[in-house]
Each structure stands twice: as structure tokens, then as C-alpha cells.
Amino acid sequence: MSDLELTKRYKIAAPAVLLVGxxxxxxxxxGNYLLGRENVFEASNDATSVTKVAKAEQFTIGRRVFNLVDTPGVFDTVNPSHETREEISRVIAECAYDIQALIFVVEAGRFTQEQANVVEEIKEFLGAESVKYMIIVFTKCNKKQTLSEDLKFNDKLQQLVNETENRWVIAPNAEIFDPESDTFRKNIDKLKSMITGMKAPYTIALFRRIREAREAELKRQKQEREREAKAIQDAIEKKARDEAEAWAQKKLREENAKSEEERAKLQLDFARQMGEIAQKMQEAQNQHNLALEKMQWKLDEAVRRPVQQSGGGWCFAIDTKVTKSDGKIIPLSQVEIGDHILCHDSAGRLEYSEVYLFMDYDTTSVAEYRTISFTKPDGTKGRVSLTPDHHIFVDETIDFAENVNSKSSRLQVLQGDLLFQVPVDEISVEWKKGFVSILTRSGTLIADEVLCSCFCEVPPSPAMQVLGQIAFAPLRLYTSFFPSKYRSPDVHPHVQTMVDIVLTFERARNVMIHSVKDRKAIVLISCFAIALMLYLQIYLVPQTGAQLSLRIIS
Ligand SMILES: Nc1nc2c(ncn2[C@@H]2O[C@H](COP(=O)(O)OP(=O)(O)OP(=O)(O)O)[C@@H](O)[C@H]2O)c(=O)[nH]1
Ligand SMILES: [Mg+2]
Structure with a gap:
């Protein structure tokens, strides 16, 4: 059907009556009943819509002309069609004289949810206020219902009936009631009366406004849906981006962790290499120090030899400890002339005896020492360092330090106020810087808790100890009046002289012993000499220092 035909068909100069349902x-x-003619509008039993396009026919009620428009089942929710909606919209748009009434055709007793949906569709399409222009016509009523007009409305239908201000009519069934019958005419007339009695028409302007509002609403809903769709899309994209970013960051973290691990490994390697380098440097430094030490020893040797060859240096290390009469234990380096230190007298008792001479004193030269280690009776360890030719009391006699035997020799060691004989643990050779040799009036001293003689170099023996004391008698006497201030690396001249005399005497004695057969004469001469020395000792040498009641325990 062309637009021209449609225009001809719909543009009737009369208000429209729209059949919807x-x-x-x-x-x-x-529609045919209202027209009073058969088969103008096609009717059929088909389940699908028979009326495909809208069709209009002019009819009159009294003197008023109306344009009756039959529409397809556009509000069929089972089979909705965009084209049929377009069709009914176009029909209404063509109704230039507005719509006098909307005839809503519904099967009696079948106002189901489906029918209710149709009403909602009508309201949605023509506007909620369209019910004000609506007349409900119930079809397919039986004879009893038609005659008694007694229809049962469910709640939804009753609500619709109320909204239409109770405008409803029963369509007479032509198969039951003859179109010429009173019942038929009465019902059709009632419908016609309602059509003409409508207060105001449903205007095209209203329809357009409703459609525009609806279009706007649809547009808004469409935009809303588009926004929602976009939001969903954005959310999906964001999620995908976030996931991608999270994945990338995870990868980055893994890479970082890996690089961190590699960095830590590199640091460890570096630290290990640095440790190895430091160790090698330390070893090199040690070797260098060792070489320097060896070189220093060689250089020192030049100093050591003259010291030893000069006849001095047979003495104690300067850190050797002695006990003063006030109870203080001090190193020899702090001993002063006039101090009384713990010694051993000729009668075998311990006493504090006066220091009257430093035979030599050197803090810079290096000397060779014998360091003798021992264990005291209480289990504590001790050690004393003497130059090899210095005299030390061993095995109840006197011997050179270098002759002390680490397996058999026994030292006389102080513990408490007693001297004990204890075995030697170990002997080692040490080189130490500095040496000091002192003379006490008793000729002995307790050095580092070990009983030692003040003498050295000359042959060691108790007799030589006595002889030495006699030889130094003049010096002891002299220093009684004039305290010595001598403190020099060189051996004291008097001491050197005495040593030379004793050595000469010893050499002479050796010559005599080897050359003279009459040993009795030698012994007699020696006894005489010793008696002479003892005489000098008794009368010329005053005893000094308080004697202690100590004894030697072997
Ligand atoms: N018993 C009975 N049958 C009716 C009545 N009105 C219509 N019919 C029958 O119902 C069937 C469908 O009627 P139509 O007038 O074609 O219905 P329609 O609403 O125009 O249908 P579509 O154009 O397809 O939307 C036909 O067989 C009619 O004879 C009625 O009041 N009583
Ligand atoms: Mg039809």
C-alpha cells in the first residue's frame, strides 16, 4: 500500500475511533458491528494477527461522523513487531481530527497477565492518561453474561475498569443474538453512546507530546544503557588493563627480585673477593713484617754483639718484676738506687736488701734471653727471662741460665713467704729490647718470683757467689756513703774490672789446676784467699736490710 493510498484511507475529516487490543x-x-456491515474489516480465527495494516472506515453516530480505525494486534506481547507499532503510530498521526475514543477490546473472563501486559503496553505507547479516553469492550461473552451483564473482574481488570470511570460494554455475539435483536442493538447503541459521550478527544498533539517524551525517555534510557554499557566496557577494559599492569608489575617485581638476588650474589662475591684480597694483603703484610723483623734482627745483631762482646748485657729483661719492701711489685725499670727488694741472704733466708748499683741499664738495645717457664705449687704458671750467662739458683746450686735443663732442673720459686723447688716446664730463646743488671747488698734477688743471683758471666757456683760479694765489698762500702747515680748501657767500670779480675783469677786457677800437680797447695792458697776475703767481708761490709724468717722448701 502506497503512502498516497494510506493518506486517502486515513485522512478523513472526522475524529477517529481506534480499535485496539x-x-x-x-x-x-x-468494527463490522459498529459499521453495521459485514466483512469490511477482515476477521479470522487465526492465532496470528490477521489484520496486518490499519484500515479505516467512516461511520456515523447520529449526525456525527467518525473515522473507525481497525489496527493490527500491535500490543500482542507474544508477537511484538516494530513494523506494526510504526503502522499504528502512522495511523494516529494521520488522524488530524484527534481520536474520539480508544476502544480496548478484551475477551471476557480472560483478563490474564497477558492482557494486563497489553494494557501496560497501551499506556506506555499512548500515555498513561490514554485510559481517560478508553472504553472497554468485552467480547466472546455467553448469552447469560450478555443478558445479565454480570461479569467477574479480577483485581487488575477492576483497577482498569475504575481508571476508565466504569466505561465498559459487552459486545453482542452475532451467532447468539441476531443483529436485528434488541439485545444486539442495545449493546451496540450503548457503545456508540459512550463514544459520543466522551468528554474530550485524545489529541494528536497529546500523542505527539507523549511520543516525544517517550522518545526522549527511550533516548535517555538508550543513553543510560550506552553509558552503562560503556561503564561496563570501561570496567572490563580497566580490569584488563589492571590485570595487564598487575601482571607487568609482578613480572617487574620478579625481575627486580631476580636482579636483587643477583645483586646480593654479586655483593657476596665482591665481599668474598675483597675478603680474599684482604687476606692476601694481610699475608703479604705479615711476610713484609716478617722480612722487616728479620732485617731488624740482622741490624740489631750488630748492636747485640758489641753489647755482649763488651762484657755487659748479662742480666734481666727490663720488665722483670721484683718485690719492694713496701709490698709493691714493680718492674726493674722502675727500681731506684736505695730501694729494698726481696732477696736471699747467704744464710738461706729471704730478706729485703738494698739496691746499691746498676751494673748496666739499656732500654733500646736488643739482647738474647733464656725464658724459663715453670709451674708453682698452687698450679699457677710463671716465667723469668735472663741472658744466657746470668746466674740463677738451680738444684740447690747456681748455674748459668743457658745451662738450665728443661727436663731435670729445678728452680727455687717464691709462693707466699716460702721458696719451693719446682721443675722447669719449658725453656725458649727470646730476643727482647732492653736489659738491666742490678746489684743488691745480698748479691741475690727474687726476679719474677724466681731466686736469681746478681752476678753473671763468671763461673757460677756458691763459692763464686761469695767471692763476688767479697770482690764488690769496696763498692758496697763506697756506695754506703756515696749512693751511685750510674745508670748506663755500658757496664759499670768497677764491675767490668771485677769481672776481668775474676776471669783472670779463674783463668789462672785453670792454668794452675792443669799445670800444677800439687792440688793440695792450690786448695791451701785458695782457702787462704777465701779466708782473707771473708775477713774483709765481715769487717768491711755492713749488713743491710731487714732479714725475713723465710726458708727454702725442697
Ligand atoms: N464467540 C465469539 N466469537 C467472536 C466474537 N468476536 C469475534 N469472534 C471470533 O473471534 C475470531 C477472531 O476475531 P477477529 O475479529 O478477527 O479478531 P481481531 O481482534 O480482529 O484479530 P486480529 O485482526 O488478528 O488482531 C473470529 O473467528 C471471530 O468470529 C464474539 O463476540 N464471540
Ligand atoms: Mg483484526
């Missing part, structure tokens, strides 16, 4: 509800049949 569900497919098969009886719109076309009712």
Missing part, C-alpha cells in the same frame, strides 16, 4: 480479541468483528 490483543490479536484475536475480536477488534475487526466489533
Amino acid at each position: 490483543k490479536t484475536g480479541s475480536g477488534k475487526s468483528t466489533l
Whole structure:
């Protein structure tokens, strides 16, 4: 059908009466009843919509002319069609004289949810206020219902009836009531009366406004849906981006962790290499120090030899400890002339005896020492360092330090106020810087808790100890009046002289012993000499220092 034909068909200069309703509800049949003619609008039993396009026919009620428009079942929710909606919209747009009434055709007793949906569809399409222009026509009523007009409305239908201000009519069934019968005429006339009695028409302007509002709403809903779709899309994209970013960051973290691990490994390697380098440097430094030490020893040797060859240096290390009469234990380096230190007298008792001479004193030269280690009776360890030719009391006699035997020799060691004989643990050779040799009036001293003689170099023996004391008698006497201030690396001249005399005497004695057979004469001469020395000792040498009641325990 062309637009021209449509225009001809719909543009009738009269208000329209629109037949709307569900497919098969009886719109076309009712239209024919209103027209008073058969088969103008096609009616059929088909389940699908028979009326495909809208069709209009002019009819009159009294003197008023109307344009009766039969519509397809456009509000069929079972089979909705965009084209049929377009069709009914176009029909209404063509109704230039507005719509006098909307005839809503519904099968009696079948106002189901489906029918209710149709009403909602009508309201949605024509506007909620369209019910004000609506007349409900119930079709397919039986004879009893038609005659008694007694229809049962469910709640939804009753609500619709109320909204239409109770405008409803029963369509007479032509198969039950003859179109010429009173019942038929009465019902059709009632419908016509309602059509003409409508207060105001449903205007095209209202329809357009409703459609525009609806279009705007649809547009808004469409935009809303698009926004929602976009939001969903954005969310999906964001999620995908976030996931991608999280994945990338995870990878980055893993890479970082890996690089961190590699960095830590490199640091460890570096630290290990640095440690190895430091160790090698330390070893090199040690070797260098060792070489320097060896070189220093060689250089020192030049100093050591003259010291030893000069006849001095047979003495104690300067850190050797002695006990003063006030109870203080001090190193020899702090001993002063006039101090009384713990010694051993000729009668075998311990006493504090006066220091009257430093035979030599050197803090810079290096000397060779014998360091003798021992264990005291209480289990504590001790050690004393003497130059090899210095005299030390060993095995109840006197011997050179270098002759002390680490397996058999026994030292006389102080513990408490007693001297004990204890075995030697170990002997080692040490080189130490500095040496000091002192003379006490008793000729002995307790050095580092070990009983030692003040003498050295000359042959060691108790007799030589006595002889030495006699030889130094003049010096002891002299220093009684004039305290010595001598403190020099060189051996004291008097001491050197005495040593030379004693050595000469010893050499002479050796010559005599080897050359003279009459040993009795030698012994007699020696006894005489010793008696002479003892005489000098008794009368010329004053005893000094308080004697202690100590004894030697072997
Ligand atoms: N018993 C009975 N049958 C009716 C009545 N009105 C219509 N019919 C029958 O219902 C069937 C469908 O009627 P139509 O007038 O074609 O229905 P329609 O609403 O125009 O249908 P579509 O054009 O397809 O939307 C036909 O067989 C009619 O004879 C009625 O009041 N009583
Ligand atoms: Mg029809």
C-alpha cells in the first residue's frame, strides 16, 4: 500500500475511533458491528494477527461522523513487531481530527497477565492518561453474561475498569443474538453512546507530546544503557588493563627480585673477593713484617754483639718484676738506687736488701734471653727471662741460665713467704729490647718470683757467689756513703774490672789446676784467699736490710 493510498484511507475529516487490543480479541468483528456491515474489516480465527495494516472506515453516530480505525494486534506481547507499532503510530498521526475514543477490546473472563501486559503496553505507547479516553469492550461473552451483564473482574481488570470511570460494554455475539435483536442493538447503541459521550478527544498533539517524551525517555534510557554499557566496557577494559599492569608489575617485581638476588650474589662475591684480597694483603703484610723483623734482627745483631762482646748485657729483661719492701711489685725499670727488694741472704733466708748499683741499664738495645717457664705449687704458671750467662739458683746450686735443663732442673720459686723447688716446664730463646743488671747488698734477688743471683758471666757456683760479694765489698762500702747515680748501657767500670779480675783469677786457677800437680797447695792458697776475703767481708761490709724468717722448701 502506497503512502498516497494510506493518506486517502486515513485522512478523513472526522475524529477517529481506534480499535485496539490483543490479536484475536475480536477488534475487526466489533468494527463490522459498529459499521453495521459485514466483512469490511477482515476477521479470522487465526492465532496470528490477521489484520496486518490499519484500515479505516467512516461511520456515523447520529449526525456525527467518525473515522473507525481497525489496527493490527500491535500490543500482542507474544508477537511484538516494530513494523506494526510504526503502522499504528502512522495511523494516529494521520488522524488530524484527534481520536474520539480508544476502544480496548478484551475477551471476557480472560483478563490474564497477558492482557494486563497489553494494557501496560497501551499506556506506555499512548500515555498513561490514554485510559481517560478508553472504553472497554468485552467480547466472546455467553448469552447469560450478555443478558445479565454480570461479569467477574479480577483485581487488575477492576483497577482498569475504575481508571476508565466504569466505561465498559459487552459486545453482542452475532451467532447468539441476531443483529436485528434488541439485545444486539442495545449493546451496540450503548457503545456508540459512550463514544459520543466522551468528554474530550485524545489529541494528536497529546500523542505527539507523549511520543516525544517517550522518545526522549527511550533516548535517555538508550543513553543510560550506552553509558552503562560503556561503564561496563570501561570496567572490563580497566580490569584488563589492571590485570595487564598487575601482571607487568609482578613480572617487574620478579625481575627486580631476580636482579636483587643477583645483586646480593654479586655483593657476596665482591665481599668474598675483597675478603680474599684482604687476606692476601694481610699475608703479604705479615711476610713484609716478617722480612722487616728479620732485617731488624740482622741490624740489631750488630748492636747485640758489641753489647755482649763488651762484657755487659748479662742480666734481666727490663720488665722483670721484683718485690719492694713496701709490698709493691714493680718492674726493674722502675727500681731506684736505695730501694729494698726481696732477696736471699747467704744464710738461706729471704730478706729485703738494698739496691746499691746498676751494673748496666739499656732500654733500646736488643739482647738474647733464656725464658724459663715453670709451674708453682698452687698450679699457677710463671716465667723469668735472663741472658744466657746470668746466674740463677738451680738444684740447690747456681748455674748459668743457658745451662738450665728443661727436663731435670729445678728452680727455687717464691709462693707466699716460702721458696719451693719446682721443675722447669719449658725453656725458649727470646730476643727482647732492653736489659738491666742490678746489684743488691745480698748479691741475690727474687726476679719474677724466681731466686736469681746478681752476678753473671763468671763461673757460677756458691763459692763464686761469695767471692763476688767479697770482690764488690769496696763498692758496697763506697756506695754506703756515696749512693751511685750510674745508670748506663755500658757496664759499670768497677764491675767490668771485677769481672776481668775474676776471669783472670779463674783463668789462672785453670792454668794452675792443669799445670800444677800439687792440688793440695792450690786448695791451701785458695782457702787462704777465701779466708782473707771473708775477713774483709765481715769487717768491711755492713749488713743491710731487714732479714725475713723465710726458708727454702725442697
Ligand atoms: N464467540 C465469539 N466469537 C467472536 C466474537 N468476536 C469475534 N469472534 C471470533 O473471534 C475470531 C477472531 O476475531 P477477529 O475479529 O478477527 O479478531 P481481531 O481482534 O480482529 O484479530 P486480529 O485482526 O488478528 O488482531 C473470529 O473467528 C471471530 O468470529 C464474539 O463476540 N464471540
Ligand atoms: Mg483484526
